[in-house]
Amino acid sequence: MFTVEIIQKNASTESKDELIKNCQQFLHKYEGISPGKVLSDFNDFDYLTNNVLSIILDEKIKISDIESGCHNLRWVVYRLDGFGPQEDVLQDSDEVLTLSTNWILPSADLHCLWENLIYENEIKQNLLKFAETTLLFSANKIDQNIISSNRMVLLHGPPGTGKTSLCRAFAHKVAARLRDRYTNAQLIEINSHSLFSKWFSESGKLVTKMFAHIRDVSEDVNSLVFVLIDEVESLAHARTQALSGTEPSDSIRVVNAVLTQIDQMCKYNNVFILTTSNMTEAIDLAFVNRADIKQFIALPSAHAIYQVYYTCLQELLRVGIISPRDVILPHTALLLVETHPNTDSAVLLEISHLSVGLSGRTLRKIPFLAQALFLNKNKSSLREFLEAMRLAVLKHIEDTNSIESK
Structure with missing residues (x-):
């Protein structure tokens, strides 16, 4: 089953059936469809221009299915929440603590984030399969005492590899695709550092209070809830270090509170717990064992970097900062790129190999730095921009080495 997402404009009053019918007509005539593509320019199709923000095609979709109107297609229609993140605060003694940052899903802030996160392996597809299986087992009331699942994911790896962004994008994507099943959805991003009160003895109580709020939200069976704990090692620090005297005893109470609260969340079939860590060796083993998926997120390879740079260049070509609109081959044609030296695509592949070792966060900054530091004009040719x-x-690389050598 493949999914076509239709993001309806908030001002539109059209019915779901009408939107799907018109999108089908558009896609049957549209040239250049490719899996994972986000369509937002509907040319002269006024109905879509007036009512649809964008159409997102499944990353595994078969073009023949669209052309034939195959019943393997699932059409999802939803609107985006435009209010952005809201903070949940608590007055603690003489200071205000931000316990969490909350998004109503699907959120305009997270629109297309999933599509712009690039990994070479099946990480994203495996996460979606995890969500589908979790909900399938829940719908069929699988006995948790026989087949267990905590609905918890742990993403770990070097900083800047997109772990937090992937968690947010996953929550957004699942909430969008399940819009017909759950009338509302939200992402609760816990502020781990705020839960460590300056009064050590209060930290465990703050954790309990935070999860009590999450349980209250989760009681509504029509709500889909995602809980994100970023840098989870700060809350679930290995208790062996505390027992050896290198950590304050309050950290043991915090870890115990976190584990207890996560165990209590297992009874809610509408809750996913998403966690990230840069230092898995610092996480308590009991917490690690509770995660259903423990996925390592590595620094991108040269081919993944090529795809990141390709999307950046396409955006610059779209707005005219790179002009004229020269052709550069997508990552799916890398074999062709490698056999045709001296082309712009081959130059981009060379730059991608040069960039191996940089984080995804850094890669997205490179085009900006190229324009800011090495180009003194508003428009450049593709080759000029590549050299920049x-x-x-x-x-x-030079600046980073200079800092690390000190």
């Missing part, structure tokens, strides 16, 4: 990107990569 090469210089930006070399400068970043």
